[in-house]
Amino acid sequence: MSRCLAAVIIAILAGAATAAQNEPSLAPATFLPQWTPQAQFAGFYIAFEKGLYRQQGIDLTILTGGPDRSASQSLQDAQADFVTLWLSTAIQMRARGVPVVNVAQLVQRSALMLVAKKSSGIRTPADLAGKKVAVWDGDFRLQPEAFFKKFGVKVQTVPLGPSINLFLRDGVVAATAMWYNEYYTLLSSGLNADEITTFFFDAYDLNFPEDGIYCLQETRSKRPQLVEGFVRATWDGWAYAFAHPDEAIDITMRYMAAAHVPANRVHQRWMLARMRDLMMRKEGEAAPTATLARGDYERVALQLQESGWIDRIPMFTSFYQPPPGT
């Protein structure tokens, strides 16, 4: 009896092994989002869960991102085939000589913003003069600094940590925030929208597109089908996520739980809805766009050069190489 059972189990295992070997056409690839799991990357998770990458012949592994795992470094070191990066980050890499290529631009509009409490009397950019403003470090500084310069306000910047509590506790009068994250945190900490003054950078001619899909030039050149398949599947994943937000959030929440990230469903719902907004070139457009506009590229690159972050502006055509048919 037990021998029979063992035989059956062996047969099943053998069968499974055979089945796995019978998918020879699947190309292995890795993807690293630039932050911990959240609805900012819902399209990727959905595409994976729905088998869209497999349908494109990709055996994808999604790596868990976060503060400890820099997407740009991982791409540079070829530890990930695909990553998401901000446009400004990628341009700097390219300018430094790292052969990164943009194969799809997802977020067309800046989610980065400045927030202030109306109760502190901040209504216009000029009101910030002489005030303490908490600003994230790194690429997040680019737009605020350009913004202050543009309006000629001298502010006392304070480095902003991973939480927005400094702002909530009135340690500073204004702070950088992501529309889909910290701004929502303010709402879910009891501040009402009408109590918050917001400065969206795209409203001040400082629109810096953010998340795009990047790979190395080598990948783009040698494995064009993989790139095309990845972009296509991702795009379809996003379309599915926007069409089925509840399911998309369920899946995202699972990824968050697996990464031990605090998960809040309404927050993720907010984030997914904002992602849809941000992936439109303009508010109220019918459908998101995956292309990188030359004007956007040049605006960001010029600002980087002007701020002295880069010496030369990489050529747009070598930077942006969308796979044909996407």
Next chain:
Amino acid sequence: MRPRGGLALRLTLLVFVCGGLAVGAVVAYNDFITRRLVVREIEDSARNLAQSAANHVEAVLRSTEKVPGFISDLLEEGVYRESELWTLLLTEVEQNPEIYGATIAFEPYAFDDSRRYFAPYFYRRGAGEIEFTLMGSDAYRYFNRDWYQIPKELGHAVWSEPYYDEGGGNTLMATYSVPFYRTVAGERRFTGVVTADVSLNWLQAYLSAIRISQTGYAFLISKNGRVVTHPRSDLVMNETIFSLAEAQDDPGLREIGRDMIRGQLGLAHTRSLLNNQESWLVYAPVPSTGWSLGAVFPREELLGGVIDLARTQLLLAALGGLAFLGVIIAVARSITRPLTALARASEEVARGNLEGALPVVRSRDEVGQLAAAFGRMQHDLKQYLAEHDQLLSIRHELDVARRIQQSILPRTFPPFPDRHDFEIFADMIPAQELGGDFYDLFLIDTHHLGVAIGDVSGKGVPAALFMAVTRTLLRSTAMQGLTLSECLGRVNALLCRDNTMEMFVTLFYGILDTRSGTLEYGNGGHVHPFILRKATGVQELEGTGGIALGALDSARYEVRSTTLQAGDGIFLYTDGVTEAMDAEGQLFSDQRLRACLGQINGAGPEAVVRHVVEEVQRHTFQTAQNDDITAMALRYARP
């Protein structure tokens, strides 16, 4: 047959509805008052509970504030060596079990020119083991962490938002950070913070131990509204009260949350996050941290007693109502059954059946009285009808008697058609009641005519009978050849004998000798007749002084006589003529009679009688006749 919507039904409905309303009102009022009292009680105790729990939390947190505050004072006071700091910190962690870790974190190069990061950190790991590390590196730049940056920017000690310990797993913590300053070149410069990481496990334990009814609970939210402790562990640290409000689409909850994080003390109506029951939410601030403690009091559970009471009361009221209904029906029936029976009996009575059985009512109330009265009425009616019948028969008998009485009076005129030596006419108009008047005329022999008129005292049958007896006695006695005086005496004697009724009769008796015209007469107490002389007119006949017959058996009767000439007559009458009264009570009177007779003197007897009667009747026009009117006239014509 019972009428529709009868008294019993109406009575029952009325009493039942009124009673029901009264009982309902009492139950409702009772419930209302009880509820209000209980609600007030619950709200008071809820406020007390929330406030005292918040005070307890506050007290514990305050106690942990002391050590870092003390260390920061030391740091500001003087110069210190590295080893001294370590000892301080180690002691702090060792001696305060609720302190999970402690650090003194310095500004870049503030402790030591060579070190950008300097933050010695002692912390517990597992049971009692205390470990040490130097925090801070390019990977962990603590300068922008809340526990460091917020007190630095605000310039005063603060509690951080609660957080899960990054290394220790599931320990919920909050850090108390005290900034300290050093004066450099006359300038007070921020130098670093002293912190104590406080495990909030005690807080979770304390709050989860608060049991309110069956499903009530206490919870705590942070300054940001984040759920710090809650019986639903999935909410803890994942949700804020605002995200919950959004998830449940409950703007009211958001407002409550805003009130809570503003440090208000309050009471609100909301739903339990455990079972969605309607609940009271009382909240009280924990001032040191800006946190807020909420306690949920499930309404139904706490009002369960009241609701049960109301339910029991309603049940009792319903049962009582049913019993009440039964009693009302019984009472109503007991009232209306005899009434219905009485109604039926009275219908029978109306139909003439007085023998119908009456309902037996034993009660002494109004219905009993009614039934008794009805019984008496039936009885009286029966008696009355019997008496009525008797009266009818008596009246009938009286009628017969009257007719007999009338018939025994000579009614045929002229009575002796072959006699032309006298004319005679008489009439008696009887009163309604049987009277005692009589007259008579008879031939004693060929030449003697007897005439009599009498009036028996009293009225009615006895008078009539006495009259009949008198007349018969007179007639029979008159025929016995006695003198007139003897005759009257004999009649008197006979009447007096056995006169148990003590009746008497006035009697005028005269005998006319038709040959001579001599009228011999005796008068036993009767009104004096008038003599109508053709030549000299009307004269009262002289009296004889006798008394009424039947009164005294030894009475004697004198006789007188007068002589009538041809054409002369006499008029005999009873006092019914002269005493006839008009509407004003005026008597007809002797004078009027005399005048009357004067007018008609010379006419025949019939004309005289009729004239007098007509005059009397004119006098008494439309007035009831209360006595017999009797008149007789005689005219003598020589043979």
